[in-house]
Amino acid sequence: MELWSIRNPLELDIIYSTGTLITNESLIDPDYISAYDWMAAELDARVKRPYKLCRYPVWLWKCWDAERSCKPDLRVRWGRKNEDLILLRLDIPDNLLLLSEFHLWHYALNGWYLPTNESDESSFEEALRKNGIDNKWPFPEPYHSMVVRSWRYMFAWEQLDSSYHGSNLGSSIQAVCWEIKREWILEVSRFRSK
Amino acid sequence: MSIMPKKAFQVSVFSTLMLLGGLAYADLKYPGDCKASKIIKAAKKGGCTVEMGAKHHKIKKGGSVVTLLPNTVKPNGTCRSIINAVNSQCK
Numbered sequence: 265m266e267l268w269s270i271r272n273p274l275e276l277d278i279i280y281s282t283g284t285l286i287t288n289e290s291l292i293d294p295d296y297i298s299a300y301d302w303m304a305a306e307l308d309a310r311v312k313r314p315y316k317l318c319r320y321p322v323w324l325w326k327c328w329d330a331e332r333s334c335k336p337d338l339r340v341r342w343g344r345k346n347e348d349l350i351l352l353r354l355d356i357p358d359n360l361l362l363l364s365e366f367h368l369w370h371y372a373l374n375g376w377y378l379p380t381n382e383s384d385e386s387s388f389e390e391a392l393r394k395n396g397i398d399n400k401w402p403f404p405e406p407y408h409s410m411v412v413r414s415w416r417y418m419f420a421w422e423q424l425d426s427s428y429h430g431s432n433l434g435s436s437i438q439a440v441c442w443e444i445k446r447e448w449i450l451e452v453s454r455f456r457s458k
Numbered sequence: 459m460s461i462m463p464k465k466a467f468q469v470s471v472f473s474t475l476m477l478l479g480g481l482a483y484a485d486l487k488y489p490g491d492c493k494a495s496k497i498i499k500a501a502k503k504g505g506c507t508v509e510m511g512a513k514h515h516k517i518k519k520g521g522s523v524v525t526l527l528p529n530t531v532k533p534n535g536t537c538r539s540i541i542n543a544v545n546s547q548c549k
Contacts (some may be wrong), residue, residue: 293516295523296526329530340529340530341512342513366528367528367532367534367536368535368536370514370528370536370539371539373514373526374523374525374526374543376539379535429534429536430489430532430533430537432532432533433534433535436530457512
């Protein structure tokens with residue numbers, strides 16, 4: 265499958281010198297570690313970690329924005345202003361990837377319940393209200409499990425009600441895998457972030 | 459000398475502030491305001507801060523994260539939830 269990933273030049277050096285790139289967990293924002301832990305567990309349930317060192321996945325684009333361009337548009341901001349970056353075009357075996365809807369991923373990042381439709385959202389909020397629980401992460405059980413279970417719809421976005429979630433659902437698809445191997449690189453483009 | 463009643467004074471000050479600076483809280487509408495620039499502007503107006511990132515922007519209030527905003531916002535459920543979070547917390 266053809267994918268893209270935006271990396272910094274140092275990461276490209278690591279790929280060329282070691283043959284692979286894995287995620288450096290010290291660079292993950294601590295505010296979102298629980299979402300990353302969850303995504304790592306979801307990937308591990310489908311694709312086993314190749315090395316123990318692979319604690320967190322590598323992020324990629326299957327399609328940045330189908331309404332504009334699946335290839336990431338380098339005219340938008342991708343890093344710090346004027347930062348030198350690399351766009352990799354990759355060919356990665358399908359069975360090593362887990363695809364998800366980029367906009368729905370924000371429900372996990374924000375610790376929100378991902379409803380299937382408006383009535384599902386109202387039912388969840390009503391249950392919280394009745395029990396005097398704030399609609400805010402972290403949730404007590406059984407709501408914690410309900411919230412975390414709801415995030416799985418980011419892998420099955422076509423099952424969600426598009427009249428609630430919008431007809432553009434599925435236009436931005438991200439992917440995760442455990443590593444980027446040198447032999448998967450098809451093209452390297454250097455650019456400067458806007 | 460006439461003394462303005464306290465309530466009337468408060469109303470007067472509030473009205474003046476409204477005229478001078480507009481609403482001091484985010485008042486975003488879904489789906490019309492589903493644009494990153496509009497959400498960021500409203501969040502700042504409501505006293506939130508925004509940390510710009512590569513794929514997302516982090517909107518914070520008093521050190522706590524209000525929401526993570528994708529740099530490309532579309533009229534969808536994610537935007538609706540983000541608007542709810544910004545409207546309720548950036549004020």
